[in-house]
Amino acid sequence: MQASADVNQRIARIAAHLNPPTNNLQMEGSSNLRWENCRAKGGSPGFKVAILGAAGGIGQPLAMLMKMNPLVSLLHLYDVVNTPGVTADISHMDTGAVVRGFLGQQQLEDALTGMDLVIIPAGVPRKPGMTRDDLFNINAGIVRTLCEGISKCCPKATVNLISNPVNSTVPIAAEVFKKAGTYDPRRLLGVTMLDVVRANTFVAEVLGLDPRDVDVPVVGGHAGVTILPLLSQVKPPCSFTQEETEYLTSRIQNGGTEVVEAKAGAGSATLSMAYAAVKFADACLHALRGDAGVIECAFVSSQVTELPFFASRVRLGRNGVEEIYPLGPLNEYERVGLEKAKKELAGSIEKGISFVGK
Numbered sequence: 001m002q003a004s005a006d007v008n009q010r011i012a013r014i015a016a017h018l019n020p021p022t023n024n025l026q027m028e029g030s031s032n033l034r035w036e037n038c039r040a041k042g043g044s045p046g047f048k049v050a051i052l053g054a055a056g057g058i059g060q061p062l063a064m065l066m067k068m069n070p071l072v073s074l075l076h077l078y079d080v081v082n083t084p085g086v087t088a089d090i091s092h093m094d095t096g097a098v099v100r101g102f103l104g105q106q107q108l109e110d111a112l113t114g115m116d117l118v119i120i121p122a123g124v125p126r127k128p129g130m131t132r133d134d135l136f137n138i139n140a141g142i143v144r145t146l147c148e149g150i151s152k153c154c155p156k157a158t159v160n161l162i163s164n165p166v167n168s169t170v171p172i173a174a175e176v177f178k179k180a181g182t183y184d185p186r187r188l189l190g191v192t193m194l195d196v197v198r199a200n201t202f203v204a205e206v207l208g209l210d211p212r213d214v215d216v217p218v219v220g221g222h223a224g225v226t227i228l229p230l231l232s233q234v235k236p237p238c239s240f241t242q243e244e245t246e247y248l249t250s251r252i253q254n255g256g257t258e259v260v261e262a263k264a265g266a267g268s269a270t271l272s273m274a275y276a277a278v279k280f281a282d283a284c285l286h287a288l289r290g291d292a293g294v295i296e297c298a299f300v301s302s303q304v305t306e307l308p309f310f311a312s313r314v315r316l317g318r319n320g321v322e323e324i325y326p327l328g329p330l331n332e333y334e335r336v337g338l339e340k341a342k343k344e345l346a347g348s349i350e351k352g353i354s355f356v357g358k
C-alpha cells in the first residue's frame with residue numbers, strides 16, 4: 001500500500017507540471033509570464049479529441065497527425081507513462097489545436113471530460129508468433145477501465161477503438177457502456193481502417209494503379225480470416241485471376257503479421273496504423289460537423305449478419321453510425337470466406353461479452 005501511495009504521489013507531482021508541459025514560460029532573463037496568462041485556452045471552434053495510449057508506438061504519430069488536423073481545437077494526450085515529454089514536444093507545433101497532457105489513472109477523468117471524440121490505442125502489441133487474441137488477457141482490462149472513464153466523463157463522445165483484439169475489445173466496450181446505462185451503439189466504432197488502407201495499397205500494386213484511386217471494401221472483423229476483402233466490389237471496377245484473388249486475400253489478412261515479423265519483436269504496425277487512425281478519425285469529425293456522404297468501413301454493432309458486431313461499410317453522421325450498408329453480392333470465394341470469418345468472429349465476440357459479465 002505504501003509503495004502504491006508513493007507511486008501515486010510521484011505521479012501527482014509529475015502531473016502538476018503537465019498542463020501545459022512547458023508549465024512555466026519563465027526563461028532566464030525573461031519576465032514572469034506564465035502559461036495561464038497566455039491566450040491559448042482551447043476555446044476556439046473545433047472538436048475536442050482525447051487519445052488514450054498517446055505515448056505509445058501508435059499514440060505518438062497519431063497525436064502528431066491529430067495536432068495537424070484543422071477540425072481539432074483541443075487535443076488531450078493521456079497515458080500511464082511519458083505523456084509529459086510527448087505533450088511538450090507536440091505542443092510546440094504551430095497548428096491550431098491546443099494540446100494538454102494527462103498522466104496516470106488519477107488524471108483519466110480530467111483527460112476525458114468534455115471530449116467529442118476519444119481514440120484508444122492503449123494496450124500491448126503483438127510479438128512474432130502471437131495472435132491478436134493472445135493480447136486479450138492484458139488489453140481487455142485496460143479497455144474496460146478506459147471505457148468506464150468514458151461512461152462517467154464523456155458518455156456522448158464518439159469512440160474509435162484501436163486496441164487489439166478489436167473483435168473482442170469492441171464487445172467489451174459495449175458491455176461496459178451498457179452496464180453504465182450510457183451505451184449508444186452508433187458511437188462505438190472498432191477501427192478496421194488499416195485493413196482498407198492495406199487492401200487499397202496491395203490491390204493498386206497488382207493493378208498498376210495509384211492507391212488513392214482504389215477503394216476496397218473490407219468486412220468482417222480485424223484478425224486473420226475475419227478480415228474479408230470484397231475484391232469483387234473494388235472500385236474502379238476490375239477483375240482478378242484466381243491466383244491474384246488468393247494472393248491479395250492472404251496478403252490483406254496477414255498484413256499485420258507481415259509487419260510484426262519484419263519488426264522482429266519491436267512491436268506491430270504503428271506508423272501505417274497512425275495514418276489509418278487519423279484517416280478514420282478525420283472522417284468521424286467531418287461527419288460530426290454535419291458533412292454529408294461520409295462512408296467508411298468499421299467494426300460496429302450490426303444486423304448485417306446474425307452476429308451482434310460486424311465490420312462493413314457504414315455512413316457516418318452527426319450521431320455516429322447512421323446507416324449500415326448490406327454486404328452486396330458476393331462471389332463464391334467470398335461466400336466461403338464469410339462463413340469462416342463468422343465462425344471465428346462469433347467466439348471472439350462472445351469472449352469479450354463474457355469478460356465484462358464476470
Ligand SMILES: NC(=O)C1=CN([C@@H]2O[C@H](COP(=O)(O)OP(=O)(O)OC[C@H]3O[C@@H](n4cnc5c(N)ncnc54)[C@H](O)[C@@H]3O)[C@@H](O)[C@H]2O)C=CC1
Pocket residue numbers: 052053054055056057058059078079080081121122123124125126135139142145146161162163164165166191192193194195222267268269270273
Ligand atoms: N486496430 C488496428 O488496426 C490495430 C491495432 N493495434 C493495437 O493497438 C495497440 C497499441 O499498439 P502500440 O501503440 O504499437 O503499442 P505500444 O506498446 O507502443 O503503446 C501502447 C501504449 O498504451 C499505453 N497504455 C498501457 N496501459 C494503459 C492504460 N491503462 N491507459 C492508458 N494507456 C495505457 C502504454 O503505456 C503505451 O504507451 C495494441 O493493442 C495493438 O495490437 C495495432 C495496430 C493496428
Ligand SMILES: O=C([O-])CC(=O)C(=O)O
Pocket residue numbers: 125126132164194255256257259260268269
Ligand atoms: O497485427 C497486429 O498485431 C496489429 C494489427 O492489428 C495490424 O497491424 O493490423
